[in-house]
Amino acid sequence: MGTSRPVTVLEGVRCGQRANGTAAVLALGTSNPANCVRQDKYADWYFRVTKSDHLAQLKDKMKRICEKSGIAKRYFYHTKEMIGGHPEFLDRALPSLRTRLGITTAAMPELAAAAARKAIAEWGRPAADITHLVVSTSSGVSSPGADVRLAALLGLRPTVHRIMHCLHGCAGGSVALRLAKDLAENNLGARVLVVGVEATALAFRGPDLDALLAMALFGDGAGAAVVGAGPMSSVERPVFRMVLASQATLQGTDNAVGIKVTESGLHFKISPEMPKMVRDSIKGCLADTLAPFGLASDLNGLFWAAVPASPAILGSYQTGLGLEPGKLAASQRVLCEYGNMLAATIFFVLDEMRCRRGSGNKEERENCEWGVMLAMGPGITVEMMVLQAADTGKED
Ligand SMILES: CC(C)(COP(=O)(O)OP(=O)(O)OC[C@H]1O[C@@H](n2cnc3c(N)ncnc32)[C@H](O)[C@@H]1OP(=O)(O)O)[C@@H](O)C(=O)NCCC(=O)NCCSC(=O)CC(=O)O
Numbered sequence: 449m450g451t452s453r454p455v456t457v458l459e460g461v462r463c464g465q466r467a468n469g470t471a472a473v474l475a476l477g478t479s480n481p482a483n484c485v486r487q488d489k490y491a492d493w494y495f496r497v498t499k500s501d502h503l504a505q506l507k508d509k510m511k512r513i514c515e516k517s518g519i520a521k522r523y524f525y526h527t528k529e530m531i532g533g534h535p536e537f538l539d540r541a542l543p544s545l546r547t548r549l550g551i552t553t554a555a556m557p558e559l560a561a562a563a564a565r566k567a568i569a570e571w572g573r574p575a576a577d578i579t580h581l582v583v584s585t586s587s588g589v590s591s592p593g594a595d596v597r598l599a600a601l602l603g604l605r606p607t608v609h610r611i612m613h614c615l616h617g618c619a620g621g622s623v624a625l626r627l628a629k630d631l632a633e634n635n636l637g638a639r640v641l642v643v644g645v646e647a648t649a650l651a652f653r654g655p656d657l658d659a660l661l662a663m664a665l666f667g668d669g670a671g672a673a674v675v676g677a678g679p680m681s682s683v684e685r686p687v688f689r690m691v692l693a694s695q696a697t698l699q700g701t702d703n704a705v706g707i708k709v710t711e712s713g714l715h716f717k718i719s720p721e722m723p724k725m726v727r728d729s730i731k732g733c734l735a736d737t738l739a740p741f742g743l744a745s746d747l748n749g750l751f752w753a754a755v756p757a758s759p760a761i762l763g764s765y766q767t768g769l770g771l772e773p774g775k776l777a778a779s780q781r782v783l784c785e786y787g788n789m790l791a792a793t794i795f796f797v798l799d800e801m802r803c804r805r806g807s808g809n810k811e812e813r814e815n816c817e818w819g820v821m822l823a824m825g826p827g828i829t830v831e832m833m834v835l836q837a838a839d840t841g842k843e844d
Pocket residue numbers: 509512513516517616617618619657660661705716718719720721722723757758759760761824825826
């Protein structure tokens with residue numbers, strides 16, 4: 449009896465701190481820098497900007513990769529003029545990290561703020577009501593980071609709880625959303641602003657066999673979401689309920705994808721084996737996550753919000769999961785319109801999926817109540833989240 453009162457008090461305090469119900473995405477926003485390069489012109493642009501037109505074989509290979517990329521256009525913070533002003537970006541013998549970090553650290557807060565302002569406007573409450581800020585990027589490793597300047601630009605409270613995490617590659621936005629779910633569900637009244645932002649000037653380099661793929665796929669942008677759990681205010685409208693989040697690391701794939709910070713900028717290593725590794729393991733990874741809901745037996749009865757890292761990775765999802773054509777259409781559209789924007793991409797996919805749910809176009813319309821958010825990053829790490837579209841489902 450002597451110890452029962454403190455335990456009860458502690459339990460009461462613990463329960464009182466928790467939110468009421470499942471976290472949900474309450475609003476979304478996206479943005480891109482102004483410089484838009486069409487993918488059918490990219491090889492010409494890239495070899496001209498890097499003064500490499502004499503490397504005819506590499507240029508032809510780049511053209512073939514671009515043709516197969518499923519991308520129509522991409523946006524970049526860097527421009528021909530900016531690259532032209534930094535010869536050290538093209539000569540790996542020269543250090544360029546400090547200059548590159550200066551550029552991306554200056555670029556990211558404004559880019560992120562443009563997306564975040566849209567999300568906050570849609571959310572309908574004042575920016576000062578944001579309690580937590582989670583920022584993900586592979587375009588910077590400075591401290592204080594882009595999150596501090598972003599908080600100031602948006603007028604967030606000085607007491608906002610900030611987390612910034614770096615170098616999770618294509619999975620960065622999904623990691624941030626998983627953290628936001630935990631924060632929202634475990635802190636009564638929390639409203640988490642989640643941001644993925646990329647300015648790939650940190651990785652821009654001249655052509656060689658290793659660089660071509662990253663140069664052909666990656667683009668710049670920012671995505672933002674406001675995440676919260678109950679009780680909701682009268683202006684808040686859930687878009688997707690974030691039902692269950694999980695992460696798996698594919699065994700024996702440590703060397704398949706890597707991101708290294710070097711004196712000459714960010715270096716991506718992407719194994720040609722990655723699509724096969726993903727195809728062979730993705731169904732098994734998802735089985736445990738989907739089983740509690742009885743969703744594992746009908747994967748075509750779900751909506752799919754997958755990060756379109758590349759056409760080959762989308763192909764691996766389609767084959768590995770046995771998905772019907774069209775199930776990855778939202779991801780394909782984002783890849784086509786923007787390329788792979790690493791941490792920012794998932795917010796564009798969720799936004800596209802939300803539009804498709806309300807679309808008057810029968811071909812594009814997506815009606816499934818339950819869905820999966822999916823991304824791969826270095827590790828190889830698989831980020832998964834079971835979503836319930838709030839326009840169809842009722843929270844239990
Ligand atoms: C590059 C592709 C668009 C090419 O499409 P196809 O395979 O249909 O076409 P294809 O076979 O004719 O290949 C066209 C040319 O691309 C080359 N090629 C193919 N895969 C390559 C790779 N991983 N690295 C370098 N070059 C590659 C081929 O050799 C070929 O050159 P040639 O014509 O000279 O013979 C595709 O293979 C693809 O999407 N690959 C990327 C897969 C991937 O691992 N993505 C991960 C992104 S990063 C990520 O997800 C994690 C993260 O960063 O966090």
